[in-house]
Amino acid sequence: AQSVTQLGSHVSVSEGALVLLRCNYSSSVPPYLFWYVQYPNQGLQLLLKYTSAATLVKGINGFEAEFKKSETSFHLTKPSAHMSDAAEYFCAVSAGGSSFNKFYFGSGTKLNVKP
Amino acid sequence: NAGVTQTPKFQVLKTGQSMTLQCAQDMNHEYMSWYRQDPGMGLRLIHYSVGAGITDQGEVPNGYNVSRSTTEDFPLRLLSAAPSQTSVYFCASSPRVGAVRFPQHFGDGTRLSIL
Numbered sequence: 001a002q003s004v005t006q007l008g009s010h011v012s013v014s015e016g017a018l019v020l021l022r023c024n025y026s027s028s029v030p031p032y033l034f035w036y037v038q039y040p041n042q043g044l045q046l047l048l049k050y051t052s053a054a055t056l057v058k059g060i061n062g063f064e065a066e067f068k069k070s071e072t073s074f075h076l077t078k079p080s081a082h083m084s085d086a087a088e089y090f091c092a093v094s095a096g097g098s099s100f101n102k103f104y105f106g107s108g109t110k111l112n113v114k115p
Numbered sequence: 116n117a118g119v120t121q122t123p124k125f126q127v128l129k130t131g132q133s134m135t136l137q138c139a140q141d142m143n144h145e146y147m148s149w150y151r152q153d154p155g156m157g158l159r160l161i162h163y164s165v166g167a168g169i170t171d172q173g174e175v176p177n178g179y180n181v182s183r184s185t186t187e188d189f190p191l192r193l194l195s196a197a198p199s200q201t202s203v204y205f206c207a208s209s210p211r212v213g214a215v216r217f218p219q220h221f222g223d224g225t226r227l228s229i230l
Contacts (some may be wrong), residue, residue, distance in 0.1 A: 011163055032217070034217060041223070041224075042223055043119070043205055043207075043221025043222050043224055044158070044205070044207075044218075044221045045225050046173045046217075046219060049215075049217070090157055094215055094216070102216075103160065103216065103218070105150075105157055105158040105204035106157050107155050108157055
């Protein structure tokens with residue numbers, strides 16, 4: 001079975017500071033991992049995805065994530081936070097294959113950016 | 116290019132009423148799915164479709180029906196609304212590309228309250 005745990009439902013950083021959003025997964029097979037962002041009153045947008053190629057994945061808006069198998073982690077980082085990064089971020093895992101019912105979201109982390 | 120369009124954006128129902136949430140996409144995507152989003156729980160899959168005439172259940176299908184008569188449309192029906200179905204509902208679509216199935220384009224959501 002697959003699942004994801006996002007540590008910290010709320011994270012607050014100052015503008016210009018490092019952003020680190022944590023995601024740990026459990027999977028019985030090599031996983032595919034994803035990060036999505038949700039701005040208020042909008043649907044989710046795909047930030048980046050890991051599908052067993054390079055372990056360091058670069059996404060949109062300056063975000064990146066590193067797949068660490070030994071730690072079962074896929075943390076999202078950005079070197080310098082911007083006010084526009086304030087949103088909710090979701091980690092997700094898939095065991096792959098042709099069925100959507102093998103895709104699971106974490107509970108989300110709301111990022112607050114202070115001026 | 117409209118992407119994924121959900122209607123209505125807001126709806127209030129009384130317990131026992133039925134209604135249909137509409138979802139349409141104009142990208143000729145084969146895969147479509149419905150999620151519900153509840154506070155602190157991330158998104159959970161209700162139903163999904165891998166093409167016209169083909170649907171299947173997700174994680175939380177009880178109380179909901181779907182059909183897919185065309186590639187473009189994937190309506191979600193609440194048969195007899197219950198307060199537990201108060202939630203934000205998202206429709207997503209994905210093209211048939213690659214080995215990994217994941218929701219790629221989301222609508223802006225339907226906010227549903229059941230009294």
